[in-house]
Amino acid sequence: MGPTAVARRLGSCQEQLYAAEAETIADLGLRWRRLRDVRAYLDRLVESEWFAQRWPHFVRCAVERRGSGSVWSTCHRLDHDGPDERATEGVVLLSDGALRQPVVLHELAHLLLPPESGHGPDFAETMLTLVRGEMGFFAFAAYYHALRRRDGFQHIRQGIGGGGP
Numbered sequence: 001m002g003p004t005a006v007a008r009r010l011g012s013c014q015e016q017l018y019a020a021e022a023e024t025i026a027d028l029g030l031r032w033r034r035l036r037d038v039r040a041y042l043d044r045l046v047e048s049e050w051f052a053q054r055w056p057h058f059v060r061c062a063v064e065r066r067g068s069g070s071v072w073s074t075c076h077r078l079d080h081d082g083p084d085e086r087a088t089e090g091v092v093l094l095s096d097g098a099l100r101q102p103v104v105l106h107e108l109a110h111l112l113l114p115p116e117s118g119h120g121p122d123f124a125e126t127m128l129t130l131v132r133g134e135m136g137f138f139a140f141a142a143y144y145h146a147l148r149r150r151d152g153f154q155h156i157r158q159g160i161g162g163g164g165p
Contacts, residue, residue, distance in 0.1 A: 029101030057082030129159035
């Protein structure tokens with residue numbers, strides 16, 4: 001598959017994934033008032049045994065605000081020292097009004113995968129694993145079934161097991 005087809009496919013996957021998130025988990029989960037509370041949450045998550053069993057290569061995640069007026073959250077890899085050039089450390093950059101668990105988990109999922117993963121099935125499976133572990137079974141089930149109804153995600157697994165992808 002050529003670069004144009006890959007870009008088109010990932011673009012379509014991104015649109016479908018965002019729609020599934022908006023339909024199911026966008027309004028669920030934790031909300032924080034202060035950035036330091038998000039930092040404490042991510043520190044606990046990344047340092048947990050559950051997380052280390054799945055992503056042993058990833059050891060640290062910082063959280064910062066994007067500039068005032070930012071619309072989209074994003075993330076930044078601080079290295080490519082993990083397997084398949086995955087980050088071992090990263091930064092989640094949150095936009096205004098994005099101190100919400102689904103946004104934080106979405107950006108964290110990007111950091112856990114190889115740099116060119118985009119929003120395809122591997123991303124969806126990683127996000128499903130985070131949602132199930134952190135937001136609970138009902139949020140996971142709704143998100144999983146919403147994804148399975150969409151193009152590009154009919155064959156996704158229900159997440160990843162221990163030991164990493």
